[in-house]
Amino acid sequence: xxxxxNATASPSEVKRALIDHGLWVEELVGQGRVQFRVxxxxxxxxIELVQALPGVELVTTRASTHPRVDQQPxxxxxxxxQVGVGQPTAYFAGPCSVESEDHVRRLAAxxxxxxxxxxxxxxFKPRTSPYAFQGHGEPALKWMKKAAAENGMALVTELMxxxxxxxxxxxxxxxxxxxxNMHNYALLKHVAxxxxxxxxxxxxxxxVEEWLGAGEYLLLHGAPAVVFxxxxxxxxxxxxxxxLDLSAVAILAGLGQPVVVDPSHAAGRRDLVGPLARxxxxxxxxxxxxxxxxxxGRALSDGPQAVLPEQLEQILKGLDALSAxxxx
Ligand code: PEP
Ligand code: MN
Numbered sequence: 001x002x003x004x005x006n007a008t009a010s011p012s013e014v015k016r017a018l019i020d021h022g023l024w025v026e027e028l029v030g031q032g033r034v035q036f037r038v039x040x041x042x043x044x045x046x047i048e049l050v051q052a053l054p055g056v057e058l059v060t061t062r063a064s065t066h067p068r069v070d071q072q073p074x075x076x077x078x079x080x081x082q083v084g085v086g087q088p089t090a091y092f093a094g095p096c097s098v099e100s101e102d103h104v105r106r107l108a109a110x111x112x113x114x115x116x117x118x119x120x121x122x123x124f125k126p127r128t129s130p131y132a133f134q135g136h137g138e139p140a141l142k143w144m145k146k147a148a149a150e151n152g153m154a155l156v157t158e159l160m161x162x163x164x165x166x167x168x169x170x171x172x173x174x175x176x177x178x179x180x181n182m183h184n185y186a187l188l189k190h191v192a193x194x195x196x197x198x199x200x201x202x203x204x205x206x207x208v209e210e211w212l213g214a215g216e217y218l219l220l221h222g223a224p225a226v227v228f229x230x231x232x233x234x235x236x237x238x239x240x241x242x243x244l245d246l247s248a249v250a251i252l253a254g255l256g257q258p259v260v261v262d263p264s265h266a267a268g269r270r271d272l273v274g275p276l277a278r279x280x281x282x283x284x285x286x287x288x289x290x291x292x293x294x295x296x297g298r299a300l301s302d303g304p305q306a307v308l309p310e311q312l313e314q315i316l317k318g319l320d321a322l323s324a325x326x327x328x
Contacts, residue, residue: 001047001061005034009055017053021045033057066212068219069226074256076197076225079154079173081117083227083287084258089323090287091316092156092260094120096302097133098140101147107294108147110309114316118174119144119153120289124160125301126180133300141171148173156199156289162190169194179204179231179265182214192221201229201262208248212257227258229289230280232266241268241305244276246283253284260287264305270296273307274315281322290315 005014011027011034018025018036022043028035038050040061051059064070075084083090093111098104098121108119123140125133136143141157148155154173159165160181168175175196181187182203191198198218202211215226230249232242244266252259261280263273277288293299293306307315 001038001040001050001059002028003036003038003050003056004058004060005036005055006057007033009034009057011055014053014055018050021049065209066216069212069215069257070255072215072219072225072257074258076227076258078118078156078197078227080152081154083118083260085256085286087286089281089285089319090118090260091116091319092118092120092287092289093292093312094144095122095293095299096264096291096306097122097125097135097300098144098157099136099300101139101143103294104140104143105147105150107292107309108151108153110294111292111312112151112153114309114313115320116312116316117153118156118287118289119148119151120156120176120291122158122301124158124164124168126158126160126178127301138167141167145171159191162187165191165194169196172196174199174227176229177201177214177218182206182211185214185217188214188217189221192218192223195222195224197225197227198223199227199229199260201231202233202245202248204232204234204242206233208251211248215257225258227260227287228252229260229262230266230285231262240266240272242266244279246279249280249285250283253286258286259284260289261285262289264289264291264302264307268305270305270307270311273305274311274318277315278318278322281319288319 024039024042026037093116125135156174157172158176159168176199179201232244235243263276291306292312296303296306
């Protein structure tokens with residue numbers, strides 16, 4: 001924010017008052033009237049309080065580029081379940097790809113027992129190689145719906161193309177837009193017209209502003225709500241598949257936005273899923289999405305990062321304990 005002082009103000013007194021409120025202040029020189037630039041994230045100080053300080057003439061702030069995101073509800077209704085501020089940590093789990101009816105139903109029944117309320121699984125898969133398994137399509141949606149319904153779970157699944165919208169919307173409680181499509185504005189506008197809440201994965205090279213801007217497209221064009229999902233961004237280091245950006249998660253959580261972390265695609269490694277999930281909850285994530293498979297070695301996609309159901313159970317118990325501890 002920029003603070004302009006009136007002609008009779010004492011700059012040093014105003015500056016001291018701002019600093020006493022915990023704000024980081026820089027004087028802007030050569031502007032005629034004395035002006036201060038204040039980093040508004042340095043302390044939570046209501047703008048009215050700054051405006052009321054003796055000697056302050058004008059306080060200007062930058063208009064938000066995503067007003068609808070700023071105003072969206074802090075809790076998103078997904079089927080019979082909720083994700084967001086003040087809710088129990090939302091657990092999303094399931095296979096990378098839906099592989100067969102029997103497989104997804106058996107897995108879902110196990111996951112329910114661990115407190116998973118959101119079943120994930122891909123029917124239409126964005127694969128780097130056109131020769132890799134592309135998903136079972138419509139049948140997979142039906143299998144997954146059955147699995148979710150018989151276990152009282154909400155269903156989240158990805159939509160890749162505009163032509164899939166009505167089909168996916170018929171089955172999904174929450175429509176996933178994958179990382180590769182976050183910048184596909186024509187698709188965002190079109191999918192918003194399905195009037196379903198959207199699970200918006202962060203583009204792998206998107207800034208936080210671009211991610212929030214993509215959310216704004218969805219809300220402007222009719223989506224009732226957006227749940228943001230951090231899934232790692234591209235980095236220079238091949239030790240992990242992506243780099244989990246916990247700062248972005250903390251920023252969104254600080255803004256009161258519903259935010260979920262996907263440590264599976266972030267790490268690409270089973271052994272890091274638990275530690276990263278704990279870190280996510282510690283910085284304020286409202287949920288985690290974890291790829292789970294009972295035979296990762298035979299998984300049709302993303303086997304190296306899939307955890308076994310028993311491992312998921314342990315991870316979620318750890319998260320429950322973490323949440324309980326932070327409330328104590
Ligand atoms: C997924 O969740 O199945 C997926 C492909 O994720 P992302 O878009 O984050 O790569
Ligand atoms: Mn996957």
